[in-house]
Amino acid sequence: xxxxxxxxxxxxxxxxxxxxxxxxxxxxxxxxxxxxxxxxxxxxxxxxxxxxxxxxxxxxxxxxxxxxxxxxxxxxxxxxxxxxxxxxxxxxxxxxxxxxxxxxxxxxxxxxxxxxxxxxxxxxxxxxxxxxxxxxxxxxxxxxxxxxxxxxxxxxxxxxxxxxxxxxxxxxxxxxxxxxxxxxxxxxxxxxxxxxxxxxxxxxxxxxxxxxxxxxxxxxxxxxxxxxxxxxxxxxxxxxxxxxxxxxxxxxxxxxxxxxxxxxxxxxxxxxxxxxxxxxxxxxxxx
Amino acid sequence: xxxxxxxxxxxxxxxxxxxxxxxxxxxxxxxxxxxxxxxxxxxxxxxxxxxxxxxxxxxxxxxxxxxxxxxxxxxxxxxxxxxxxxxxxxxxxxxxxxxxxxxxxxxxxxxxxxxxxxxxxxxxxxxxxxxxxx
Numbered sequence: 343x344x345x346x347x348x349x350x351x352x353x354x355x356x357x358x359x360x361x362x363x364x365x366x367x368x369x370x371x372x373x374x375x376x377x378x379x380x381x382x383x384x385x386x387x388x389x390x391x392x393x394x395x396x397x398x399x400x401x402x403x404x405x406x407x408x409x410x411x412x413x414x415x416x417x418x419x420x421x422x423x424x425x426x427x428x429x430x431x432x433x434x435x436x437x438x439x440x441x442x443x444x445x446x447x448x449x450x451x452x453x454x455x456x457x458x459x460x461x462x463x464x465x466x467x468x469x470x471x472x473x474x475x476x477x478x479x480x481x482x483x484x485x486x487x488x489x490x491x492x493x494x495x496x497x498x499x500x501x502x503x504x505x506x507x508x509x510x511x512x513x514x515x516x517x518x519x520x521x522x523x524x525x526x527x528x529x530x531x532x533x534x535x536x537x538x539x540x541x542x543x544x545x546x547x548x549x550x551x552x553x554x555x556x557x558x559x560x561x562x563x564x565x566x567x568x569x570x571x572x573x574x575x576x577x578x579x580x581x582x583x584x585x586x587x588x589x590x591x592x593x594x595x596x597x598x599x600x601x602x603x604x605x606x607x608x609x610x611x612x613x614x615x616x617x618x619x620x621x622x623x624x625x626x627x628x629x
Numbered sequence: 630x631x632x633x634x635x636x637x638x639x640x641x642x643x644x645x646x647x648x649x650x651x652x653x654x655x656x657x658x659x660x661x662x663x664x665x666x667x668x669x670x671x672x673x674x675x676x677x678x679x680x681x682x683x684x685x686x687x688x689x690x691x692x693x694x695x696x697x698x699x700x701x702x703x704x705x706x707x708x709x710x711x712x713x714x715x716x717x718x719x720x721x722x723x724x725x726x727x728x729x730x731x732x733x734x735x736x737x738x739x740x741x742x743x744x745x746x747x748x749x750x751x752x753x754x755x756x757x758x759x760x761x762x763x
Contacts, residue, residue: 350640359648384704384732385763388666395660419639422649429652432659451734453666456659596763 358474362427365473366434366466369514373465374435378521380444382595383458390594391460395428398464401513402427402471404506410475427474431467435459465517468510476627501579504625508580511624512587516617520591529609537611544611544618548580549573551622580625584617585610675762676701677731679710681755683747684740691743693724693753699731705760706730714743715752721745725758 373379386394402424411420436459439445445455519525532540553568553576588610592598598606641649677697684694693712699705708731714722724741731737747753 348638348640349642350645352642352644355642355644381730381763384730384735388663388670392660392663392667395656395663422641425656426645426649426652429648429655432652432655449736449738451732452662454732454735456662460659460663 359430361477362430362470362474363434365471365477366431366469367438368473369469370435370462370466372518373521374438374442374462376518376521378523378595379461380439380458382521383456383461384454385596386457386461386594388453391457394460394464394594398431398467399424399428401468401506401510405468405471405510408503408506410471424471427471428463428467430470431463432459434466434470435462438462465514468514472510472514504576504579505583507625508583508621509587511622511627512584512617512620513591515620515624516584516587516613517591519616520588520597520613521595525592525609525613526597528612529605532608532612537608540611540615544584544615545577545581547615548577548584548618548622551619551626552576552580580621581614581618584621585614587621588613588617671702673702675699675703675705675731675733675760677705677708677710677757677760679755679757681712681753683753689740689742691745691747692740693742694738694740695726695755696736696738697728697731697757698736699733702733704730704732704763706763708737708760709758710755711758712741712743712753712755714745714747715754716748716750721751730763731760 403420406415406420406423406427407417411423415423436445439455439458439462444458447455553573589598589606592606592609592613597609677699680696680698681693684692686692695710695712697708697710706729708728709725710728711723711725713720714724722743722745724743726739726741728737728739
């Protein structure tokens with residue numbers, strides 16, 4: 343029988359929720375104040391909204407598995423926490439959109455309001471998860487820290503963890519810009535030389551941040567000289583994830599329909615500059 | 630939600646279970662509603678219905694309140710609606726209202742004012758001029 347002392351004190355839970363809400367707001371405010379995101383709420387079909395919820399849930403599972411929760415937490419606990427964070431994301435989005443006057447009962451249909459809430463909740467719930475895990479003061483003692491650190495390094499060394507954390511980072515950073523008209527303008531007006539330069543800048547950002555500027559979170563790499571293969575592999579994965587995320591976000595916000603292949607490709611590369619920053623720097627900060 | 634500390638213990642208290650319960654109900658309700666909408670969705674075009682009533686203001690005696698409902702299955706973008714003022718069968722004035730979006734099953738409203746004085750013998754007729762698919 344469990345003793346009551348094993349339960350987390352209420353104060354500690356409230357502090358964690360506070361951190362989660364702070365993280366959710368921090369990462370989602372640009373989206374909450376962007377018109378194109380509100381519009382996406384009623385442009386999207388119900389099926390697209392279901393896919394958004396499932397995709398967000400999978401990202402939360404991945405983030406909690408590889409960074410957000412204790413390395414020894416079971417899949418059951420990871421699932422419970424992910425549902426909790428998704429629920430907080432929905433409530434927070436609903437509250438903020440109502441305060442901002444973007445949801446009106448009566449004149450707006452339920453599906454319109456729901457669409458807005460679901461799309462905003464995508465980034466809010468990832469922010470809640472990251473805020474809970476990363477924004478608190480680490481009060482562990484040194485021995486505990488070393489033990490946890492060893493666990494962390496082990497579980498975050500695989501390719502899958504790299505992809506999932508890069509995906510979360512690129513969604514958080516790239517997602518703030520993807521719905522805006524500016525990406526379309528850049529994609530339409532840029533010359534092939536500009537697009538090539540953007541792609542090269544993205545690759546340089548990935549290489550520098552992951553391997554050469556002693557970025558926070560890249561500690562495991564800084565004492566060893568990375569091999570060419572490692573640099574090439576991690577940079578490629580990072581940039582591919584950034585491009586994939588960019589394409590997915592642009593498709594969801596309707597930027598890839600009705601245009602030529604070149605226009606869509608240019609937009610992916612243009613958004614890829616920011617997404618690659620998220621996939622490299624963002625990944626290291628949130629892990 | 631669990632903070633990283635070694636070793637891992639499930640320390641959820643009543644509040645956390647309650648938040649999980651609310652979250653689960655919310656997620657399942659939203660998913661259920663969206664699945665219902667997906668199953669019952671029939672592709673189609675926007676279907677705009679317009680209502681208008683005289684609504685004179687203190688400084689706008691010829692003002693009309695216009696309400697546009699979208700009863701179709703698609704969002705309508707860049708909508709223009711017009712109200713015409715007819716006297717003895719001839720159009721003597723026309724006022725237009727532009728609306729950015731009217732999503733399916735939703736309503737948008739606004740006001741238009743004629744520059745000509747509206748008398749009891751005049752007829753006012755409204756129509757949707759144009760809209761596009763987003």
